[in-house]
Amino acid sequence: MIKITNLEKFYRTEEVETIALNKLSMEVKTGEFVAIMGPSGCGKSTLLNILGMLDDPDEGSYVFNGIEVAHFTERKRADLRKHNIGFVFQSFNLIDELTVFENVELPLIYTGVPAAERVKRVEEVLDKMQIMHRRNHYPQQLSGGQQQRVAIARAVVNKPKLILADEPTGNLDSSNGNDVMELLTDLNEQGTTIIMVTHSEHDARYSHRIIRLLDGQTVMENIMI
């Protein structure tokens, strides 16, 4: 599904140039669950942003589903993104002004799903995430675990082929964290490809494969059994 080759990304300030990704190559197959690990500043968030088409690389190739997207325009990337990729963030990133239902509904609105269909699909996914009873609450009325469930519901409501999770359990206690990992595992078992950035060895164990980064390069790959 994903094949990147010799990917490079630099960050420049007035005086310093930082290399975030240094000729990185990797491949992720459809249906895989990959964890990316590494110390702070190793480039894992940059990688995730590029994979999520939120950012574009300076050099190298990124082929997504057989399409070269490395130098797509913002509009094309956005279009590809909203139909194919779901995001889960450490800080949930729910919109405070919208209810649980409306937050989850948002991606469907942007992809032009008709209203009746939206209600059906949002209810379906809220039910699956077991937060149906909270549908009319606002994010700040929910616990952290519940908020992350909503965020995952939002990420999957459009039935994306790929979910990118950036430390999904980072702001949660261990019990809520485990629930979230179970959810992701379920999704993966139903066929969704998942790439997850994490600091937690515990969480990484839910994946099939761990890619370890240091200074923008792959230093090791562990295959989990």
Added chain:
Amino acid sequence: MIKNYIKTAYRSLLKNKGFTILNVLGLSLGLASCLLIIFYVVDELSYDRYNTKADRIYRVNEDLKLGENNVLYAVCMPPLAQALKNDFPYVENTVRIKRNGSKHVKKGGINILENNIAFADPSLFDVFTLPMINGSPATALVEPNSVVLTESTAKKYFNNTNVVGKTLTFEDNILYKVTGVIRDIPVQSHFNFDFFISMSTFPDSRSTEWLRSDYNTYVLLKDATDHKKLEAALPAFLNRHSGQEMQTQLKMSMAAFEKGGSFFRLNLTPLTDIHLKSNRSGELGPNSTIQYVYVFSAIALFILLIACVNFMNLSTARSANRAREVGVRKVLGSSKKYLIAQFLTESILVTLVATIIAFITAIALLPAFNQLSGKEIAINSQTLSWLIPVLLVIVLVVGAMAGSYPAFYLSAFQPIDVLKGKLSAGFKGSGLRSFLVVMQFSISIFLIVGTLVIYNQLNYIQTKNLGYNRNQVLIVQNTFELNNQANVFKQEIKQLPGVENATLTGFLPTSQWKNTSIFFKDASFDQKKALFPQTWEVDEDYIKTLDMKMAAGRSFSNQMLTDSSGIILNEAAAKFLGLKDPLNKPLYRSNGGKQDISNSKEYHIIGVVKDFNFSSLRDVISPVVLVLAHNTGALSIRVNTKNLPALLSQIKDKWRSISPGVQMNFSFMDQDFDASYRAEQRVGTIFVVFTTLAIIIACLGLFGLAAYAAEQRTKEIGIRKILGASIGAIAGMLSFDFIKLVFIAILISLPLGWFLMNKWLQQFAYRVNIQWWVLVLAGFIAIFIAFITISFQSVKAAIANPADSLRSE
């Protein structure tokens, strides 16, 4: 989609109540001010447009230049109207109107003084749209001694409008038959009469003289006639009709007359231009000037601009708080287009609410505004028919204008940047925001300078030495009604204790009485050297009563029998004649008609009075001559008493003993003087009110910005405090960022204000100079107000507990 936008917008606005209130309040205030000014401007621009044929009606004017004297008249010769109709097939109709002064009209046993009476030709109702509710428009003004009343006048005298055939008694002995009742003339008309008397009643109207002008004359052109065609034909027309008379009276042809540098021309003013663009001698009522329309429109635009800038500034300042939302929406697939639409929806929503509040506020303030502006603006269904579309346009335009910058600014955020929190420290970065603040304050400071200069000038007018003393002068306005008893009245008043002196004449520096005549300084009757002064008939007490000063010679005296041919010049007249020692020199006053020694009166100059202001301070003092005559127009009494009411009642007693049937009208000279500057006073007051509003709105914006700046820098403030910064140092640091901008605004606006206000002052012949302290004061006021506004937020941020501010990060 749009439902989602509105929902998000509504909740977001509700969540940030302080911000929303500030925004809505500022915008409402701005829009309400704008609406009031729009009402004013529309009212000014709507004059005479109630006439369905307005675009085909023109007033005929006369421009006269005689020697050095140039006069523009709004009136024309008596036979002109008929001649135009006879000579030009494309003139559909003409009508003359002639003001008929003040008359007493009897109601029951009481005589009521009426000021709005005019003679008019029968064609009045064909040319102007004055719908008749009773009577026949075609014939109402045909017969002599017919009168047409307005609806409210009919009600005033007869309690109903069905009064055709009834009679009204004027001046106790003249009977007029009511032949029609018209609807009240709209306020937005350049003439406003209550009584129209048939022109045939007035014998002078049949005069065939072509060398005098006293009839306001209007032409109605046929459809699709270019008025320039008529204007071009007027010189030949005038020559054709007045040439003969000119030859016999001035002993010269029109060509010769013009060769001598003089001229005598006719031109046209479109009906709808009269109110704003005409200021001629003989207007039917006081007109306004287009300048005020421009000035007020500019102020309205300024205020709206300031309010919009507030909106933009507050929204972008708040962008850090909205950035995360933008980021999330982008990650979820929202395109830039959607986000722009969303933020525009939000700002249009705010504008809509603000507009509704502004509309209600403007309606509520309308009576007060009417009082302030001296207008009678009313909101009716007709107003609403144009106002509602205008309001909708305002909502869309202002909403889009105010929302566009935040919309484009916010929607351009890179989602990864905002999700990483990179933008949270972005407050100081906006150069545009600083620019907008500078612009707001430049406008405000400019308005402050304008206000101060206008007030200085008005104050100067109030306190300027006018060449006479207008204080403590009581004027009995209608002594002309005492006829030959007027002088008896004067002599009796002079005997009263508390009366210093009294003078009997209608010609006063504060009155509207005007009379010009032609003087020649030698018997050659040379046109070029003719003096064309105001010629005022006064008595021997005039100079003393009004406290005027003599520059040379003496005042009139009843001891000197020859004073009946004596004449007193003002300095301007003496200067015009170029006389080094004017005393005892002769002056020849033309009696009209042939200009030679047999047809003139010889005067000798007995004195020169120091110049005194008698028209507006806008104008240079023009030549005036005083002649001794028995003019009974009014009695000016110089009083010197602490008990004015007692004296006044004594004066009234004297009046009653002489003329029991007529009421005495009186006024005070200083109040009459103030009345002649009411337009300037009003403009001054309106300027102050709207300047204050502009500043308040600008400050609302600054208040909001300061709040956000402090909020953005909470962490920095906490760290600085932990490191030992004092509250004063922090408040100073926060305030300085803004005060700096106000300083820049001062540098921009003071020179501009100085320049533009100097231009405004040019229109006054007598004016103040803009003092340096006016500019310093304006700058100081701006800094002071800005500082107060900002320091509230700065101090609040500075005294906050640093532990709290750091924890929240």
